[in-house]
Amino acid sequence: MTSLFNLIRYLKVKLVVNTLWRWSPKSYLRSISLFSATESDTVWQLIHAFYMIENPKHRAEIFTQILEEDFHAKQFEDLINITEHADNYKVPFEEKKFLYSKEDPVWKLLAYCYIGEKDAADKFKDIMACSHNPDLKRTLAKIIHDETSHVGQANSILYELGAKPSEIKIELWRIRLIRKYESLVRNTKRIFEVIVDALLAIIYFTMGLLVSFKAKSIILDRKNS
Amino acid sequence: MKTLGISYGYHDAAAALAIDGKLVACSQEDRFTRQKHDANFPRYAVEYCLEQSNISLSDLDLVVYHENPVEKFTRVLTSSFYSYPYSFSEFKNSMKSWLTQKLWVNNRLSKEFKVSPFKIKNLDHHFSHAANAFIGSGFDEAGIIIVDAVGDWFSTVIYKGTWQEGKPKIEAVRKIKFPNSLGLFYSAVTEYLGFNPNDQECNTMALAAFGEPKFYDELEKLVTWNEDCSYTLDQSFFNFMKFYDGGINEKFIEKFGSAAKKNIFNNCDCFDPNFKLEETTKHYTDMAASIQRLYEKYITTCARFILKEHSTNICFAGGGALNCVANGKLAQLEGITNLYIPADPGDGGSAVGAALYGNFMAGFSEKDVSRLKYPVYLGKGYDEKLDVASLQEINPKELKRYLKNSKYANLNFFKVLEFTDSKQMIDKVSELLMDKNIVGWYQGRSEIGPRALGNRSILIRPDDYQLAKRLSTKVKKRAAFRPYAVSVSSNDADKLIDEHFIKYDGLKKMQIATPVKDECLEKVKACVHVDKSTRPQICDEKENPLYHELLNKFGERFGLSALLNTSFNEKGFPLIDSPLLALIMFVRTEMDVLVLNNTVILKE
Ligand SMILES: [Fe+2]
Ligand SMILES: [Fe+2]
Ligand SMILES: [Fe+2]
Numbered sequence: 001m002t003s004l005f006n007l008i009r010y011l012k013v014k015l016v017v018n019t020l021w022r023w024s025p026k027s028y029l030r031s032i033s034l035f036s037a038t039e040s041d042t043v044w045q046l047i048h049a050f051y052m053i054e055n056p057k058h059r060a061e062i063f064t065q066i067l068e069e070d071f072h073a074k075q076f077e078d079l080i081n082i083t084e085h086a087d088n089y090k091v092p093f094e095e096k097k098f099l100y101s102k103e104d105p106v107w108k109l110l111a112y113c114y115i116g117e118k119d120a121a122d123k124f125k126d127i128m129a130c131s132h133n134p135d136l137k138r139t140l141a142k143i144i145h146d147e148t149s150h151v152g153q154a155n156s157i158l159y160e161l162g163a164k165p166s167e168i169k170i171e172l173w174r175i176r177l178i179r180k181y182e183s184l185v186r187n188t189k190r191i192f193e194v195i196v197d198a199l200l201a202i203i204y205f206t207m208g209l210l211v212s213f214k215a216k217s218i219i220l221d222r223k224n225s
Numbered sequence: 226m227k228t229l230g231i232s233y234g235y236h237d238a239a240a241a242l243a244i245d246g247k248l249v250a251c252s253q254e255d256r257f258t259r260q261k262h263d264a265n266f267p268r269y270a271v272e273y274c275l276e277q278s279n280i281s282l283s284d285l286d287l288v289v290y291h292e293n294p295v296e297k298f299t300r301v302l303t304s305s306f307y308s309y310p311y312s313f314s315e316f317k318n319s320m321k322s323w324l325t326q327k328l329w330v331n332n333r334l335s336k337e338f339k340v341s342p343f344k345i346k347n348l349d350h351h352f353s354h355a356a357n358a359f360i361g362s363g364f365d366e367a368g369i370i371i372v373d374a375v376g377d378w379f380s381t382v383i384y385k386g387t388w389q390e391g392k393p394k395i396e397a398v399r400k401i402k403f404p405n406s407l408g409l410f411y412s413a414v415t416e417y418l419g420f421n422p423n424d425q426e427c428n429t430m431a432l433a434a435f436g437e438p439k440f441y442d443e444l445e446k447l448v449t450w451n452e453d454c455s456y457t458l459d460q461s462f463f464n465f466m467k468f469y470d471g472g473i474n475e476k477f478i479e480k481f482g483s484a485a486k487k488n489i490f491n492n493c494d495c496f497d498p499n500f501k502l503e504e505t506t507k508h509y510t511d512m513a514a515s516i517q518r519l520y521e522k523y524i525t526t527c528a529r530f531i532l533k534e535h536s537t538n539i540c541f542a543g544g545g546a547l548n549c550v551a552n553g554k555l556a557q558l559e560g561i562t563n564l565y566i567p568a569d570p571g572d573g574g575s576a577v578g579a580a581l582y583g584n585f586m587a588g589f590s591e592k593d594v595s596r597l598k599y600p601v602y603l604g605k606g607y608d609e610k611l612d613v614a615s616l617q618e619i620n621p622k623e624l625k626r627y628l629k630n631s632k633y634a635n636l637n638f639f640k641v642l643e644f645t646d647s648k649q650m651i652d653k654v655s656e657l658l659m660d661k662n663i664v665g666w667y668q669g670r671s672e673i674g675p676r677a678l679g680n681r682s683i684l685i686r687p688d689d690y691q692l693a694k695r696l697s698t699k700v701k702k703r704a705a706f707r708p709y710a711v712s713v714s715s716n717d718a719d720k721l722i723d724e725h726f727i728k729y730d731g732l733k734k735m736q737i738a739t740p741v742k743d744e745c746l747e748k749v750k751a752c753v754h755v756d757k758s759t760r761p762q763i764c765d766e767k768e769n770p771l772y773h774e775l776l777n778k779f780g781e782r783f784g785l786s787a788l789l790n791t792s793f794n795e796k797g798f799p800l801i802d803s804p805l806l807a808l809i810m811f812v813r814t815e816m817d818v819l820v821l822n823n824t825v826i827l828k829e
Contacts, residue, residue, distance in 0.1 A: 044259060050805055054611070060618030063805075067627065067813060077797075084487065087421055095265035096258040193321075200317045205310065212309035219307050219404060219466070 006122070013126040029080050029089035032136075036076035037091050042116060043069045045109065048098050052106040058157055065153065068146050075139045082135075107161040111171045114154035115179065121147035226589040227284055229274065230580025231334065232291035232353070232572050234327055236262040236423060239573035240270035241580040242278055246591045248361070248581060248599035250277040251673045253573040255799040256604065259806070262424060262799075266333070267576075273605050282338045289583035291575035292350035294330045296377040298323055300403060307466040314469055346586060348579055350376025351543070352384075354570070355395050357578030358540035359386035362565035363598040367538035368531030369395065370524070372545030373408045373571075374423065380406030381543075383454055383527060385535050391590030393582065398535070404465040405458045407448070407523055408545055413463060413472030414516040418509050419485035422472060423544075430550055431707045433517035434756040435493045435502065436510030440481065441518050448519070454527045485509045493706035495755050496690040496697075520545075521554045528555050537562040542578075546570035546736070547675065549760050553738035556729055564729050566736045568601040569674030577673070600768065601678055601734060604671030609804040609821035613641060616808055616826065627813035631699055633828050642825040647771060650823050655779040657825075658684060658788065661692050662817040663700055665793055667807045668771055669822070671800065676735045677792035678762055679712060679772030681800050683816070685751070686779075687711055687789040693751035696789075699815035702796040708759070710735050711752035714776035714786035715765035721745045721787060722761055735762045735790075745785065752789045762790060 021028040043066050050062045080086045100109040121144055128140045158168055230241040233254070241251035250273065255261055257269035275281065301323060305316040326333075335342045348356065354371045369384040381401040387394045412422035415429045450456035462477040464470045478484065493510065494500050502510060528539055539561055546552065546566045556564055567574050581597070591597060621636045628634055644650035658664055666682045677683075683700065685692050697703045713721050722732070722739050731737040738758045746753060753759050766773045780786025793807065794800045795814070801807050804821045811819040811826065819826040 040259070047259075047803075047805060050615075051803075056611070056614040056618045059611070059615035063615055063619060063808070064623045067624070067809065070809070071627070093258070093260040093263050093265060095268075096260070096263075097268065196321065197317060200320055201313065204313055204316050208306060208309045208316075212306045215303045215306035215309070218303050 009122070010126050010129075013123065014130045017127055017130040025083075026089060029083065029086075030091060032076050032079050033090045036073045036080070037094065038116075038120065039069050039073035039076065041094070041096075042113060043073065044096060045099060045113060048100075049106055049109045049113070052102065052109065053161075058160070061153060061157060065150055068150070072143045072146065075143065079135060079139060105161075105163065107158050107163040107168070108171055110154055110158050110161070111168060112175050114151065114158060115172060115175045117147055117150045117154055119179070121151060226286050226584045226587040227280060228287045228289055228580050228583030228587055229271065229285055229338075230289050230291065230353075230576040230578065230583060231267060231271070232576040232579065233264055233266050234292075234330065235572060236264045237571055237573040238264050238267040238270070239569075239576040240267045240274050241576040242274040242280075243577075243580040243584045244278065246581070246584055246589055246597050248577060248603060250274040251569075251573075251577055251580075251603045252605060252671075253569075253673075253799065256671065256802040259798060261797060266337070268337075271338075277605070282340065285338070285340060285344070286587040287344055287346055287583045288334050288338055288340060289346045289348060289579035289586070290330055290334060291348060291353040291572070291579045293347045293377050294328050296349070298328050300375075300378050304404070304466040312467050315467055346583065348582060349379075350575065351379050351382040352395065353575035353578040353582070354542040355382070355384045355386070355540070355578065356393065356582035357567045357574045358542035358565065358570070359384070359395055360393055360581040360594075360597050361567050361577070361599055362538070362540050362563070363595040364538045364540070364563060364565065365594060366536055367540045367563075367565070368528075368535040369540040369542070370527045370531070370546075371543040372524070372527075372541075373543035374412055375403045375406055375409065378402055380408055381454070381456075381527075381545075383531065386540065388594055391592050392585050399454045399530075401455060404460055404463070405456060406465065407456070407458075407520060408543070409463070409465050409472060410448075410458060411516055411520055411545075413465075413477075414512060416472050417477070417481070417484045418513060419487055419489070426544075427547070428704070428707065429513045430517060430548055431495075431754070432490060432493060432510050432513035433550070434495075434514075434708075434754050434758075435500075435706065436507065436512070436514035438515040438518040439511040440515035443480070444515050444519050445522075448523075450523065450526065452526070452530065454523075454530045456523070481512065482508060490704065490706050493704075495706060495708045495753075496694050496751065497705075498755075500755070517548075517550060520548065521551045524548075524551045525554055525558060528558055528561070532558070532560045538565075539563070540565045540567075542567055542570040542574065544571045549736055549738045550758070552731060552736055553758070556726055556731070556737050556739070564731060564737075566731050566734070567674075568599075568672070568676075568734055570736075571675070574674065601672050601674065602670045602680055602769070603673050605802060606670035607803050609667075609824055612804040612808055613821060613824050613826070616812075617641065619812075624812050628815075631815045633815065637829050640827040640829050642827070644823045644825065647823060648774075650820070650825060651771070651775050651778050653825055654775060654818070654820055655782060657818050657827075658686055658779055659782045661686065661689060663692070663696055663815065665807055665811055665816050665819040666772075666775075667793065667801075667804060667819070667821045671802060674734070675792070675800070676710075676762070677790060677800060678734060679764060679769050679775075679790065681793040681802075682712075682790045683793050684712075684788045684790055686783065687749040687752050687785075687787050688747065688783075689751055693789060695815065696791070700810075701791060703791075708754035709752045709789045709791050710760040710762065711749050712762045712764055712772070712776060712788050712790040714773055714780060715763050716777060717780060717786040718761075718763045720785060721749065721759075722763075727763065732761055732763045733765070733768060735760050737761075748783075748785045749787055749789075752787075 238254040252270040254267035254270045255263040331345045351371045355369045366387045383399040416422040447459045726739045776786040
């Protein structure tokens with residue numbers, strides 16, 4: 001079952017890397033910007049985790065991981081910044097919300113990060129296998145190396161923090177389901193957006209001419225302050 | 226009366242809390258989310274404001290939002306139809322965000338804060354700026370200038386502020402409507418110079434000092450203005466309605482040449498007195514000087530109008546008030562008694578205006594208006610103990626990759642000195658500053674607004690070009706054409722700056738560029754721009770006793786109580802908030818010393 005999922009994921013990545021990214025440099029840059037934003041979000045969640053943990057040793061581990069994730073975000077950003085008008089390709093900032101509150105046990109937040117790390121590492125490995133872009137491959141190689149060690153590290157802190165293995169297992173499955181659900185919502189939203197765009201196009205092009213006369217008269221009138 | 230002021234949706238989301246006329250807490254959301262100029266709903270800024278003053282949402286009398294969504298929506302809708310049929314992407318994207326979110330701000334506020342919709346009020350965007358400027362000034366009456374890119378429908382508004390029975394009366398005397406906007410004009414030229422509009426206008430201002438205003442006459446032809454401050458812009462050179470195409474259009478390019486390429490300003494170096502500009506670069510620095518001159522001319526026209534018709538007290542806010550060179554021109558005008566610029570004149574500060582004005586809307590009144598002035602250190606403060614403890618668990622080998630090309634490539638360990646007495650700590654830090662260390666200085670609650678004023682600052686001695694250069698390249702990653710600011714103790718301010726300027730409150734907040742006295746130029750040369758001006762912060766004991774003491778102690782060794790002071794943040798990030806963020810910057814850059822409250826950390 002898992003290997004079937006992996007295969008589907010690989011094929012999806014291959015399709016994106018070899019067709020979409022090749023035809024549309026803009027969509028490549030948007031994806032890279034999205035990777036950067038995801039790394040930054042991990043940093044942000046980890047900063048929250050840092051303040052939820054009291055053990056200085058665990059805090060130190062989180063600290064170095066924060067540095068690494070921030071480094072990854074920067075690496076992705078550098079890939080975009082080599083293009084002119086790089087800012088046009090960057091995804092806008094998302095509204096932030098902590099995944100877990102201060103009342104939740106911190107291991108749950110770390111479990112979430114663990115799944116995130118694992119997914120990212122897998123995805124980056126697939127991209128690495130399909131891509132022919134040397135800059136991107138160089139960046140990914142470094143990041144994959146870090147992510148693999150983060151997965152191990154997150155796993156061990158998780159158990160050291162005293163959660164029962166059965167609890168962890170349940171939580172990991174819960175998180176996986178949530179992430180699947182979230183990606184389903186994202187995809188549905190995308191389809192929905194196509195419909196909304198079409199509706200807006202109809203409104204714009206049918207009513208636009210009339211409204212534009214009014215708009216022009218308002219703006220021209222307002223020119224005289 | 227307890228009122229919460231909120232601004233979000235465009236840039237610099239923020240929350241502010243005022244209780245009985247007193248501003249008690251305020252923060253921009255980006256301090257918590259680390260997303261510079263974050264425009265999203267200020268969830269964590271609100272959480273902080275409530276926590277800081279120990280109140281809950283149910284205690285709030287009013288929540289005041291800094292603008293009127295319906296008014297703004299009509300402007301967005303109108304401008305998106307203006308360029309029909311070529312503005313579909315503007316229309317589509319605007320409508321998607323407006324119809325799904327922005328138009329329903331009041332509903333969201335009511336839902337998030339669990340308060341009745343009747344407790345949510347809206348102010349006009351420029352009015353919020355004006356309330357921040359006038360109420361916080363403590364003036365009995367004043368003329369108020371508000372200049373930014375665009376608010377609801379206006380870009381520039383002049384108000385007259387007075388008090389009636391303990392309540393502020395702020396009335397507009399001149400309104401300039403979108404798309405006429407000198408703020409947008411300035412941003413468009415900023416974009417023409419290759420910088421991010423709405424963010425890097427300070428770069429344009431800094432570059433102006435390298436050029437001559439050769440294009441002033443040409444640029445001035447694009448504006449028609451009158452003595453009464455009203456103006457119109459020749460829209461045929463701009464794209465303000467079709468913003469996805471950038472602020473300027475082909476006609477502008479035809480007239481002024483193609484836009485600047487990336488990184489062409491490397492030769493503009495304020496640490497090199499013998500800098501030489503190439504012809505191509507000069508074209509752009511001249512453009513910067515020209516738009517800067519034009520902007521200054523307009524602002525002084527506004528001030529003259531106010532001085533003649535309304536008042537000798539002037540308040541100035543909106544993003545335009547971040548231009549400290551123009552503020553310096555205002556300060557030199559004859560006839561001004563007082564000039565006040567709020568700590569955060571931009572959109573973050575409009576939350577402050579909303580919160581303060583909200584108090585009066587809820588029934589509060591105040592006879593002694595000078596009581597309404599507020600301090601700048603209203604951001605969050607943290608204890609540093611646990612953060613420092615975790616630093617001691619880190620293996621410096623793990624930091625190698627960040628310090629590869631730095632003087633700390635062979636970092637062995639961090640030396641932590643904990644002081645119980647701040648006097649001893651200050652003595653040690655002033656010694657380290659004398660010894661040419663780059664010091665991260667983190668104390669107490671953070672400053673509101675964009676300027677670091679001695680609680681989230683990076684400090685070095687002010688007389689060393691090489692050290693300033695190391696700070697720019699290895700710590701701040703900041704362009705060499707951007708000059709640094711100087712902090713000076715109130716005891717020594719008159720040695721550095723002309724008496725005439727010292728009276729202005731803006732000098733306590735680094736808001737006014739002033740000339741440096743000749744006799745001090747050598748002493749503070751690393752904080753002086755190529756035009757021999759600086760952006761001083763005069764620190765007095767009452768406002769920030771600890772920083773004042775550090776400046777004085779350093780002065781005993783150095784001969785002048787002044788330090789180069791720059792904001793504690795890395796390129797692309799907002800001012801740091803927590804000790805953890807200070808540590809992150811400390812360990813991965815060439816910062817030599819970090820002071821977290823009373824703890825001093827050194828790299829060995
Ligand atoms: Fe990562
Ligand atoms: Fe990771
Ligand atoms: Fe504004």
